[in-house]
Amino acid sequence: MLKKPEARAQTAPRLTVGFILAKRFTLCAFANFVDVLRLAADEGDRSRPILCKWTVLSDTMDPITSSSGIAVQPKERLGDPRRFNYIVVVGGLMDDAEKLSPAYQKFLHEAAAAGVPLVGVCTGVFMLHEAGLLDGYRCCVSWFHHSEVVEQFEGLDPVTEQIFVVDRDRLTCSGGVSSAHLAAYLVDKHVGRAQANKSLHIMIIDDALQAEKPQPGIPLDLKTQDQIVQRALLIMQQNIDMPISVQEIARRMGNSKRQIERHFRMALDTSPQVAFLNIRLDLAQHLIEKSDKSVAQIAVDCGFCDSSHLSRMFRRRYGCTPQALRRPIPDSLASSAMVEDAPQLEAGA
Template sequence: MHKIGYVLTDGFQLMALSTQAVFEFANLVAAAPFYELSCYSEAGGVVRSSSGLELQTQPVAQARRIDSWLVPGVLEPLQAPPSPALRALLRRAARHARRVVGLCTGAFVLAESGLLDGRRATTHWGHAQTLQARYPDVVVEPDRIFIVDDGVWTSAGMSAAYDLALAMVEKDLGADIARTVARNLVMPQWRAGGQTQHSELLEIAPKTDRIQSALAYAKGHLTNPLSVEELAEVAALSPRQFSRVFTAETGVSPAKAVEALRLEAARLMIEQSRHSLEIVARETGFRDRRHLREVYVRRLGVSPQSTRRQAREP
């Protein structure tokens, strides 16, 4: 049995704690109680989340044989640093545990405890710069979903904790069980650790249903030409009116938005598959491999090959 201990502090984020559902479903899919979950805090007793929910915990000093320690983050990590006693407990625990995990801004707790010194780590993009400035010995990679550096794992903000938890299940029980858990949780995708934290659809952020529908159509039909005329027909607007409304709502032209969607899809294929760049280019609507590389380097500042190498890092 693999024992997982969540270390909670006042103000912890409930979404990080909800990763327990990943391990619960892993037990159901495996048809065996592989994971055992417990919640701890420094002194034990009631701990209050940032939303006000109270949870009963055990004293962390009483924990025995925990295989994976998970530390959820808080909204303002600099305002709630771990106590010296908790830092010492985490350092001792890390020597015996299989992994120590910082979920979202839980990375600050690991860094304050010295567990990230000399290691690669990530956190919520809004706090990454602060993490790097406060802990210069940590190699912060601000645009990663999660990072595994030996036995120390860190994740980006909020929903990225689910991707990390699924990666733990894959490591422990295999990819088939992890994929089944993701399907049971109705997750739209299971993101690799090397994937960026940003989404082009969120960045473009259209305001009306017509433009949203056109973008959703474009994302689902990247091998089409996706001309202004084609997208305007989906939005039930004239091409001229569509271009004007689209640019006013999103701040970019339809052509630039389509290029961004193609690029995001290509990046995901490069990170998560072993398809050649010729296939990636064809499946995402680029003219050829050369065109894909040209756009990739211009917009992301790195080559597709570099992205693939980084995604394959352990």
């Protein structure tokens, strides 16, 4: 016999989450996480906290202002962490990251001691680390901040090539849409895969991504431990639409052009110029396959002079034109050709 709605509303939730929001937290990361829980918690889009329950916790109950200026009013004081399946710390801007208050740290240490898994979202990862709660754990950070993390947070074991990381009772992600996928992972585990997929589909996110899915936009292979190469790759990634010369990259880094070229050859067995070209061609390929943008617009977005310039470089690497990639092509044409024989192009590459 089906339960009446009133009776069903009394059913204990399968997934309970308490949120701790840092000052100037990232609203997008928080909202994505909460909305996955909200949409999975009830039938349709009614938003009743039946299968999932969530609340914002505070030591002072003062409103917490996000980095976008929108404030959130906490609902409960910290209390006993054992009433939650997970405690999620949502951080914000890198420059505004600060240590958690003593009350928050005490609460999180009590949660860890009680076996309640802790979740770090965005710079919440760094807050957990500074509270001594990530010692011996792998954690996910954005590739965009990899070099800053290595410099500022000694002892942190950052993973930049995955959208989220689950390491025993610590779960971490870099924020943005990845927080929706991490939330969907928890819903799948505690409530069901159908509810997880339903949430993502209503949010117009195609499908749940597994933790091992690479972060979008990672330049080449950030698994290299060479920090000079990592920093150079990040500068390239940030200047895709207006490519800069290796000389300018060296100036910004405080290194010589010759030094950067030597590190690229040793770490990636290629030159900085070719690496930069490959980054731009990788993005162009992604946009050609996944977007409806014209080839001319893609050429501009990826730092090429025009569509002819993009087509010439594209054919050299992929063996076909951008236009052909949008049509079914024989497998023989899909094989990638290396661009090591590309001219040593600087800003105009």
